[in-house]
Every structure is written in C-alpha cells, then in structure tokens.
Amino acid sequence: MPRRFVYILYVLFFSLTVCYSQEKQDLKLWYNTPSGDVWENALPLGNGKIGAMVFGNVEKEIIGLNEHTVWSGSPNRNDNPDALAALPQVRQLIFEGKYKAAEKLANEKIITKKSNGQMFQPVGNVELTFSGHENFQDYHRELDIDRALSKTSYKVNGVTYTREYFTSLPNRVLVIRISADKPGSISFEANFTSQHANNKIEVNKEGQLSLWATTSTHEGVEGKVDFNALLATKTVNGNTVQTEQGIKIEKVDEAILFVSIASNFEDYLNLNADERKRAKEFLNKALNKEYLELKSEHINEYQKLFHRVALDLGSSKAAEKPTNERLANFRNTEDPSFVALYFHYGRYLLISSSQPGGQPANLQGIWNGSMKPAWDSKYTININAEMNYWPAERTNLSELHEPFLSMVKDLSSTGRETAKTMYGARGWMAHHNTDIWRITGPIDGAFWGIWNGGGAWVSQHLWEHYLYTGDKAFLKSNFDILKGAAEFYVDFLIKHPYYPYLVVAPGNSPENAPEAHEGSSITAGSTMDNQLVFDVFSTAIQASEVLGNNDAFIDSLKVLKNQLPPMQIGKHNQLQEWLDDVDSPEDNHRHISHLYGLFPSNQISPYRTPQLFAAAKNTLLQRGDVSTGWSMGWKVNWWAKMQDGNHAYKLITDQLTPVGVNRGGGGTYNNLFDAHPPFQIDGNFGCTSGISEMLLQSSDEAVHLLPAVPDALHTGYVGGLTARGGFELVAMEWKNKELVVFTIKSKLGGNLRLRVPNTIEVIGNNTLKRGEGANPNPFFKTAKTAEALISSKSTIKPLQLAETFLYDIETTKGRTYTFKMSK
Template identity: 60%
Template structure:
C-alpha cells in the first residue's frame, strides 16, 4: 500500500510538472485550426539566416516556399551619378534662396541615379508535396513553436493520423521535413519543384533527387545570368517504394519519409561570384544525410535555443485567451487583456531575427528572409532611412548580439563602396550611403530624388557599430570599426556648408525622409533639417569618443568638436512641437508615417526628460499631433518613442494598434494572421520594432543609467518578470521581478566590470553590494551622454514642463563576471 501510494504521488507530480511544462510551451506557440490555403501571409516562417521557408500547412498539397539569402537579381554594379558634383553649388543656392522645387527638378537630372535603383531579392521557388485522397480530413492543427523553431502540422484521414515536422538546421544548413503516420505503409506522395524564376532547369537524377538550378535575371540595365543558385531535395524513406521521372519524385506506401532541402548560390561577396553552388548544396547535404533524424532535430533545437533561451519574459496570463488559436487572439487583443500575447509577440520578434540573420548570411532585409514575389514591394531591399536599422534594434538589448553581425559586416562593405560615391558625387573624403542599398552594396541615390537625395544612411548605420561597443566595451573591436566611423565623419567635414542666413553648418541638399512641408510646394528638399542635424551630431560625437578612447587623431578630434559646435540646434515651434525643419513650418495636422525629427528621442538619446526637458515635452506634443495609427512599422517605432516618453499606457495602446488584424485600423497597418507586420504589405521591421519597444518599456540604458521599469503599462503591473536583457556597459539583467508595478527583486551581472548606475522608482537595498546615492555624471565611459545645444524656442510656443515620476539613482562598483542581488525596500 505504501509503495503504491508513493508511486501514485510520483506519477501525480510528474503529470503536474508535464502539465505545467505544456502550458508554458503554449505561450510560445503560434497555432491554427485551419490550413493556410494559398495565402502566403497565413503560412508560417522557418529559417536559419541563410535558408528561409514558409510552411503553408495544407493537407492534400503542401507548399514549402523557399528563399536563400543571396538570391538577388543582377551582378556587381554601381549607381553613382557623376554629374552631381558640378551641379551641387547651383542646387545648394536654390535651396538657400527658398526655391526648393527648382532645386529638386535640377537634382532629378544631375543627382538622381541614371543607372540602377537597386536590385531585387527574389524567391528560389517552392517544394510541393501532393498527397492523394487527403481532401477529407479531421483533427487538423498546425503550429510554429518559436521556442524550438519547429513547424508541425497534424491531421487525420480515414482514421490515420499524419504528422509533418519542419525545421531549418543551422548546423547542417538544411531544411528538414519529416512525415510520419500511425499506421504502416500509409504515406504516399508526389514531390516536385515549382518556381517563378525564368532561367531555370528542373530535373531529377539517378538518386531520385529533385534539382532546381538557375540564375537570376538582370534588372534596370544591370547584367543578369551571373548569380547562380541550386536547390537540391533528397528523400529518405522507411518502407514503400520511390521512383522518379524528369521533374517529379514519387513515394508510395512508406512508413516514414524524411526530406532534405539544400540551397546555395555562387555568391561570395558583393564583388565576387566565383563560388560553386552545386558543390555547396552537396557538401551541406553530406553534413545532414548521415545523421539520424533525432540527432538532426536535437542539434537544431540546441543551436537555436542557445540564442533564444537567453531571454525569458512573463507579463502575466489570461488562461482563457491562451486556449484560442493565434488568429483569434490577434482579433481580440485590442479589446482583451491578454498579456501573454504581448510576450509571445516580443519573443516572436527574437525568433524572426535568429531565423533571418546569422553569421555567414545577409542581413535581414525588408522582409527578413521570406519573400514569394519576383517583384516584391520596394524590391525587398535594404531601406536604410529607418527600416533596416529598425530590424536590428532588438539585437543587443535582447541578447542576440551574434544576429547583429551580418548588418555590421554590411556597414563595413558600404564603407568600401561608399568611398567612390563620396568622391564622385560630392568631392568629399570618407564615405557616404544614401537611403537604400542591396546585395551589391550600392551607395548612390535610389528611386526618385524626392527620397533618394537623403545622404544620412551610412552615418545612421554607423550608430549600430557604436552600439555594439557600448554594450561590450571591447577596445579591440573599437579599433577595428574606428576607420569606418572616421570615414563617415570625414564625409561631413567636407560636405557640410555654411547657411548664409544664420551661419550654421548644414547638410544641403537634405530632406526629412519621405516627407515634405506644404510651404515647399511639395518638395522634400531643404537645408539643415532636424534629422540631418541630429545624425551628424551623433556621427561626430561617436567619432570623437572613439578617437579619445583609442588615443589617436587629436587634430581630427579638435576639428570635429569645432564643427559640432556650429550645427543647428533643435527647435520648439509655434505648436509646442519639435520642429521637423529649421523653419517653423510644421503642421499639427500632418499625420505622416515618418516622424524622423524624433530620431533624437529614439534610437538616439539627444532628447531626455532629465537633461532636455523642453525638448522632451516638445517630443510629446509632436507624437500627439502625428497620431497613433499609421503603417505597421511606424506604429512599431512609436512603441519605442512612447517608452522613451515614460508612458507605458500609451506604448501599450500602440502595441494594441499594431497587433490588430489588417483592415481594422482605418487607413493604417496592422498584423497578418501569421503575426507578420503589415505596412501594408508585409514589412518585417514592424515586428522587430515592437520587440525593441517592449524591451524599452522594461529596461532602458541610454540616458546615463540603467532605468528599471521606466514605462510599465497598467496591463502588466500586477505581476511579472524578465531575465536576460542586456544594457550598455556590459550589464545583464539576470532576473527582475515586479508586483503592483514595483520591482520586488533584482539580479544584475557585470560582464566587464565598472560603475553601474541604476534608476528605479523605489528604494533599493543591496545584499552583496555597497550602494551609493549617485551624483554627477556616471563615471562609466560607456554611459556618457553628449550634451546638445539648448533648443531654440519659438516666441509663439508656450512650453509647460511635464512632471517626471520621481526616481532613486544609485551607483555601485562592479567586478567582471560577478552577479549582484538586490531587494526593494
């Protein structure tokens, strides 16, 4: 009796633990009770940073739509306009004379690219799996487990339960699909490739493998048929038979089928296409094929979780909502308190970054790594006037530093190609990149000059190089990136010109991305626009700091400091707003999706409640005037802005707006059923932007201290926890818990040592640390905030400073590798 009772207790404990584990897993699963059909935005994304696949989950004809990170049109090319340099004096004079439209018309002829406006990221094709007599099915479910990076589809036909499991392995660079049934000899299928690519050959070989080999086309005069790609599908079945014809492989009566898909190109770099795409697919296949399926799966999960599991987030729960399919939860989120859905979306952004950006691949583009169109919107390029940068806002802070690497490499490559653009078009030293680039690292203007004249892309991207240093404190890395920072600043040294009206040094021609004031007759051109000034300020400042830390280029440092003092300060206009342009011509009725002049609030730190209160209030007014609902990515940016405004409830409202089905927000974006962000159409930057914004609501470290729970909304106040977020100075939040909106426990790890400054809404007590009330500037150089000039305030403005919630500010000295524990008094 005693022994049986003990066994029952052990069994109960195990079942309870398993139940809790399963419940925990549900919070990190997207699931649906119907197939995608032919709707790409319902399919589920998997990837490893090189190969991407969209799994449709259809029953009778499954589709796995395939991408490879380097499959782009064209070949190595440049798009500089050599006529620009001679025309610059005339263009600048027209702008200074208030003839912006005339300057734009002249620039269309002399600065706008006469060559390519960028090449196109394109699909490889689709692997199709056709199952006979599977039209009538029951017990259907498909899901994406973002904690394990596995897509699973299950259903029953005639009493037989079928399971398909798909993942893209990083260790073997292979897409793996396993098909099982609970009855022997029940799996029969036809497998074949389809592709929208034109220059391709579909075939099979003696090993019954499917082969899709081709080359991408040229575009806008850039030579094609140079970038070659190869997709190879291999089958391993238990039981049954396998046959093939010219383009199809047939499996009949199998017990289990494992499918391996390998894709590669001949791309080595933006200037080298000498790789062997066929040999590469075969080499990757040989990494995967000899391994048992269980080994492949376990290696894949272990690799993925080595990144994903670094951060855990608990915002509370709503058990009733968590039992519903993901598309239903999406539909109800804006009117339902479902905090687990917000944490799911946060982690989904991290999942997408891990899956679309890995060392050895390309950076996540406008759609990450997933695209089914030959001519996607905006060519699915790298739009570097916000969208590409937004993709990587979560990288350092959500503990995915490795995922940052492809972007940092691209910045280095742009610093190489951008030197010629700076020389030819501006007669300048250093390097420059405009508002868009592609696989071939073009740096000249792209598309209409209305957008393309913007020359801040390279300098903004440099802030990502600097951010990596601020999070790691790695001096060797700083020495590596210093020439890139220096080159971007040297361009400004030569390109800035004196405004004859006020003697400030300004960028001319400049533009506030994609917007134009009514006062300029529809032209976007101007001189000394606010965002240009902010980015130039940041670029000069980080170069100065880097040079001082490395103890080099003192003469350049002196020059940059002199130039920085002559930049135009930010301004508060007649509507109590941060001005977008140097003139006070903003309209409070302007609802434009870009609010570029708040770059200084986020991702920069030039606007602060503690250092620049007038600008802080002006930013608040600007955000209110622009409104909440906009395109999906714009709402993602606004989550970050409202977090920086210390307004968690408004930030949460933007999350609700963004996490609304497309069509709900009148004249605005939203989210597709698979939780892809809708501009519309799909742009992945909104996903990444919102993930960054949620992190900013919980922890910030840009303003001289680690600020804990700076913008916690009422929806999340009751109880929650976060672990694994990183901050400037090499600190990691090992774990932070809160109850009723107040921190209840805290552990912080120091990875490099140095002073740690904490800002918190309640008094702290350290268990193994000597806390001191903080005074003056943070002694940790990784937290230094550069002081901007005092704003110029319009006589018509009536700024009433906001009351900022009181906080406690503490300093304590840390040692490398040590964890510090605190209680809240």
C-alpha cells in the first residue's frame, strides 16, 4: 500500500476519533436532588469576571454571586521596616541552633504589624421564589461542562419547568432562562440578598433590581471597593410587577433574567472606576441581544478553549449513575470515564475562573459564599496559587495563564519595596501570601510567613510560558522580572558559618518543622529554598542566553549557583528536607516542599539524577498517600513523574473520595470541588495536571508519551495536550499501555525528541532516528543538577525503570507528523 495512502487513512482515523471521543462522552455533572442549603452541592458557573453557584432548588432557587474584584480593604502595604535591623540577630540565632529564639524574634521584628491580607467576598444572592412548587416530580439538575451551561428541570401538576443558566464569556453577564411546556405557567418573585452590612437594594427607574454595597474593613484596612449588581428581565406574555425590593413575574410563558456586576476597582493601586456605569453598560449590551444569540456566542467562545483537548478512557455501567453516587462508589468500582470527567472539570473550572484581563483564580477560584472565607480565599504562593495554573500550558489553555502572569508583574513592583525596606536587597521578592492589593510582606506568624520564596516560585511561571509558546517578545518584556528575582537572592544569600555554602536565612520548608529544630520551621538552607534559588538563577541565565544580553551580572549568577547547597540523601534513604539530616520517616506532613525539585521543577530526573530520583520515591512512600486535597493533587503529579501509573491512579481514587471518608485527609464534595477541607480549588487543578502528566511529560529533555499509564486506564485516546517547544499532541491512541498511533504538530519547528514505551515508525517521507546525546532543541535544555551528597548510612540504589525508546525527528514549523507502532 502506498505510504501516502496509509497517511491519509491515519489522518481520517484521527478525525473520526476526535469527533467520536467528544460526542461519545456525556460531559455532565448531574443529580436527582436539589442542593438544599449546602453550598458545596451547588454547581459553579463563571466567565473569569463573574462567578455563580447554582443551587437548583425548586421553591426558592438561590444563585450565589461573586465578582473577581470584590475584596475587602483597599490599596495598602504591609512591610515591616523593623526587619532590616533585626536580620543579623535572627540569622545568628539560626546558625547557633536557637531556632525557637529566632522564631520569637522574627515574630516580633519581621512579621507584619499591619494587614495579614484581605478577603475575597461574595456579592450576594439572586433568590427566585416559586409559590406552589412544593410537590415536584422528575427532578433533574446538571452542569454541562461541554457547553458551560447549567440546567434544572422538574414537573409540578403536570407542567415541566426548565431553568437554564450560563455566565456569558463574551458579554460579562449571568443569564437565566425559565420556561415551561404550558403557556402562562411561570410565576415567581426575584430578589437580591447580601451579607454586606453597607448595602442598598432597590428597583431603579428602569425597572431593574439593583444591589449596591461596599466591602468590609478588615485588619485596619478600610473597605473601599464599591460594587453594583443589576438584574433585568425579559418576559413573553403575562405581567411584571415591581415591589419595594424585588420584581414579581406573573403567568408568563417565558422569562429571561440578566445579571451584571461591576466594581470601582481599576487596579491594585486605584479605585477610580464608576461601578454603576460599568454595570449598566454590561447589562445594556446583553439586553440588546436575543437569548439564543447570547447563548450561541457564549458556547462558541467557550468551546474554542474547551474543545482543544479530548480524552476518552473508556466507560462502564457506573457512568449511568448520578455524579454524587459515582463519587461515593469510585474507589470501589471500575469507572474510567469518571477520571476523564474530573480531568475535563478541572479545565472547565480554569476557563470559568481565569480569563485575560481578570484576577487570577484564588484559593476558591472565583466562587465563595462566606464573608470570612477560610484563609481569606487569598493567594497562598507557597504552593496553592501556583498549582491553580499547572494545567494552563500543558492542557492547551495558555492564554488563561495571563491573569496569573499579570499578578507576577504586579508583585515584582510591590515586592521591590519589600526587598529594599525589609532586607536591604535589590530586586524583588514576596513571602508566602498575597491578595488583590499585591501585598508582599510576611503574614500569619514566623512559622508560616518567614518563607521568602513566593517571588522565586511565581516568577518561574513566566519562564514556563515561554518554554511552551516560544514567545520571545513575551520573554523580552518580562526579562527584568526574572532578573529582579535573581537580584534579590544575590543580595540575600549568606555564607553559612559551618557549611561551605551560600544559604537562604531565614528560610523554611513551608509549614513543616522537625523536632530536631525545636519544633520550629525557621531554618537556613532548606532544600526547597536551595532548589528555588537554583531555578531563579538558572532561568535568568538561560533567558539572557535566548535574548543575547549576557552581562557581568549574569556571569555572577553562574558563580553563585555553584555555591548553593546540593541536594542530599539522608540516612533513611530519603531526600533530605533540611540542610542537616533530621527527617523523620514517620513524618506525614501535607507539605513535601523539597520535592519541588521533582515537580514542577526538573532538577530530579530518572535519567540524569537516578539516586536523587530513588530518594524522592522513598520520601513519597514515607510521607504516605492520604492528606489534604491539594496535597493529594500534587502527589498525582509526583507519582506520574515517578513513572508509576498505578500509584498515581491510587492517589486519584484517594482524592475522588467523598469528604469525611479519608480519615485525617481531604477528598471531594458532591459538586466535585476539592476539599482541603474546607473547599480549595487547587486540588482540582493539581489533579487535572497530574492526569495530563500521566500521559505526556516534556520537562526532562524529551516529549515523553505514556510515562505513567495505570493498569486501570490501559487503553484510551487523548488529543490536544501540549509540550515544551511548541509541540502539540494532536491525537494519540494507546492499547495495553502501548502506543498504537499518534500525531504531533510542530508550532515552532526544531528537533522533536520522543521517549516512548514501544518501538515506533514515522509515516510519510520523514527521517526518524535514534535519539542520542543532548537534545539540540534549546527549549529542552536543562540546567545541570549538582551531584548529590549521600549519607554514609544510606543504602540508596537507582530504581529499575521500564524500558523506553528514544527517537529524534527534525520538524518544520507548522507541519504535523504521524507515527505508528512498528511491527
């Protein structure tokens, strides 16, 4: 058979597979009971600016409202100027082993005396009251994540009522359509409610329901965010009556509700916008369009993003059950399509909570019903906020990274003053937490807040975005941010008096504390701090090489990087968390921060650093599986990097377990929100990233396909995942954990190095050769990890890895390449 004809057959096969995969799966969360008053039962909608929680109650429907800029407080700073004078004494106490004394002094002189961060707050609720709907039948509610629509339907007295909801991506409004299969059957009252003390609810002169309020004053920072929500209605037949604080709809055939929300927030320094004018403009734009037009525009805009990736892992009878029942049974049954649903749900949540021009997804994405949410629903940047954006590049949602990258730019500005004021350092930095006002001072006490690696970590997202997109203009415009992160550590690092290294002091390994350090987290030269500084220096060096602007400062980074502590393998065959070998194999702390070097960084590799790789596995085993929801999400990624698909899948089942079942750990709520507990969205995003890492990795010098496929998912299909170097996995089918056929598109050109589980051949007139030596593609260049120091008591040995095959093929920008299993 001619090779060209074979190629055409494969292209046709892939086209059919993509359509089949997306149409076959019923990508819906659905339930046969209302949410009641349980917020975690409600279904989330969002467009990156507005968040809505749809309860689906029959008699009194509740739609919880959020807007991305509705936060307590106002522009403020929280640096502590006493830190600079106290810094030498804090360091001396650390070096003398007086950790508790150092922690006490840090609490007095370094931790902020001002705001510990402001709160993301709800706008209020839309409440729809339907009299006479007490006795309902045939109840159904759903969230269609293929179209970003929610729907509730039920029957009363022989009439079927349907409510459809969406938060329009292009039109900045929440839209609700209420219909019935019998004319004149729809009667209800619409109201706003709000928990804000300073609120005003009225019907304006246009007959629209208006909610206006100002956010809370918190920790001495005056609440100055004013916001306005407007609700307008369109009806077919029947009557609309205005009440003092609501709108009454009587005997209509159809009712369409429009909700717009806006605030006076311009940016983290300015509150100069006119919230009423903005809300009115958003509303009027939507009112000028027909419902079907709004719906079609929304679905089209959403599916441009969502349909980039398809995943089919097979199905079973378990998929026929309501979502809450599938969740309850998942750990004890075969339900592979539930994994695919959860993966897609993570992408849905990112699309819904993070859009260009908006605020980044916070601890709860864009959904919060409490005036005082857990951890203020801020941005915890010692893991959680970064985890939110792990799916952005690898699951083909690169432009949704923008709100986070924009926040990094803001922090590089506010963090410059913090670096100078508190530590006498150039460059910029951030501690472990921030908020909409971009605070960078240390909060919550020295045990948590003394960590200064927030800026170091978030800046790595700029580099990651470049590695996936190859956008040199973006890199050039952000180079000073990368350089500034390095400048801080050039000035902050200090020579350890008892070790031959430059160390971060004070530092810590986030939120953990060894008994040998008097139960204090404060330390010098923790492994995570060393890894972060290594990445900050390496990124600045590599970025300067790409841009061709090497200078003496960059040369100095190369010298300083060699003076950082190397990673160490301790007496328990573990990757040491601290500079001294004091880890306990009984420690099951939720943070395993020193495995940052395994993921999301690439300092630990099965091929380049096999002993460190083995030590990382021992650390994972010692820490255990069940933990908080976000911790289990991170572990899915780690076990994928370990090339252990079965253990990664075990962590997925642990995470997809109802809240309260995992003793001492997190799980998942009925609406598939991740539970710390309480709700934190990071675990959703972390697990979505982990599932993609099980199928494709690209951080270790090659595009590695099927690195960690579990037995439970031995056969499947995926299309649309992306890799570093601008490579897109257009389609891939595997069977019995081996590649059958796959196509890759090269968006940037250059060498494509493939690591695969079985031998393959390329279709068409292309040359595929065995991969040898360093990958010449610069996007896959890795900084050399220093040789590990190994305890004399260690018996570490490299792990036995599954056989893989390495191939190279030179690609041309814009072309696709198809491969198949070789016989």
